[in-house]
Amino acid sequence: MKLYRYFEDWRAAFLATARQLSAAGIEPEIAEIFLRHREKLDLNAEAEKLRAHGIGLLTFTDSSYPKLLLETEKFPPLLYYRGALGPGDELCLAMVGTRMVTTYGRLATPRLAGPLAEAGAIIVSGMAFGVDALAHQAAVERGRRTIAVLGGGLDEKSLYPKAHGLLAQQILDTGGMLLSEYPPLTPNFKQNFVARNRIISGMSVATVVIECNLKSGSLITAKYALEQNRGVYAVPGPIYAEQSQGPNNLIKMGAKLVTDAIDILEDLNLQHWPEQQQAQSGFDDSPAEAALLQVVAHEPLHINEIVRQSQLSLADATSALTFLEMKGKIKNLGGQQYVLSR
Secondary structure, eight states, X not given: OHHHHHSSSHHHHHTOOHHHHHHTTOOHHHHHHHHXXXXXXXXXXXXXXXXXXXXXXXXXXXXXXXXXXXXSTTOOSEEEEEEOOOOTXXXXXXXXXXSSOOHHHHHHHHHHHHHHHHTTOEEEEOOOTTHHHHHHHHHHHTTOOEEEEOSSOOSTTTOSSGGGHHHHHHHHHTTOEEEESSOTTOOOOHHHHXXXXXXXXXXXXXXXEOSOOTTOHHHHHHHHHHHTTOEEEEOOOOTTOGGGHHHHHHHHTTOEEOXXXXXXXXXXXXXXXXXXXXXXXXXXXXXXXXXXHTTOOSXXXXXXHHHHHHTOOHHHHHHHHHHHHHTTSEEEEETTEEEEOO
């Protein structure tokens, strides 16, 4: 971000001198490492490497960069991807859980993931064994888009787990995407999986935890979701089952108990999401509506502040807000407070 704020473009940042890097706020040790690395770097070879593996680059300034992820404190400025890019404001729901899934989890995961995918939610998970794979598979079986966030490179050699090569291809074949903050040929180090969990939760409106024990990485994802001011849902399980300890404990701590997809859709006010999407796609936004969408955010905003920031008249703002609410793009919280619907 320091480079982005200081330099006029990325080329200027890449070609910067040590003095310019220092002026941009880069620590001398880091600047020295960068300058040494730049001497050995062949950008054409790096670009060819990406092309050879069918990998694209997404920067945080691109319109397709997940907008919710941008709201988090430690969003990655650069993402690598394979597959189809969607709009940055996709409705994403994270679904995570244990690798050692039980029969109960095998039944519960598609029970939630399938209807959520059919309702228009993009299931986001980590393509790991167990709950992750089952969530992706439920979306794939319905021909729905799903996103897998990985902890290593996206090239065939680094893809992990190897046994999920077919699942990865199915995700791509159904219009989904593989996503990572790590360049090609990056091994899947243990610490990478913890770091990638913040992306899974950060790009999602909420995280659903299905089965996990008290030491599971899924609880780290739930913790990130709470820190990012996102919803956390948990599927209850038998009190004597180790893999139910995680979600049961989350429920005791205040997570929303869910047993069906409709519980999540209703809680997020998304039960009519498909109809809203259809209405939204059928009508272009007016100039006033477009102006309001640049102002209204995920935090409640009073209409007086909306009018001030948009520089619209009260009458024009009120009319545009009404149409945006009909399109499902904003929500009226009462008391003349408005937020984005997603």
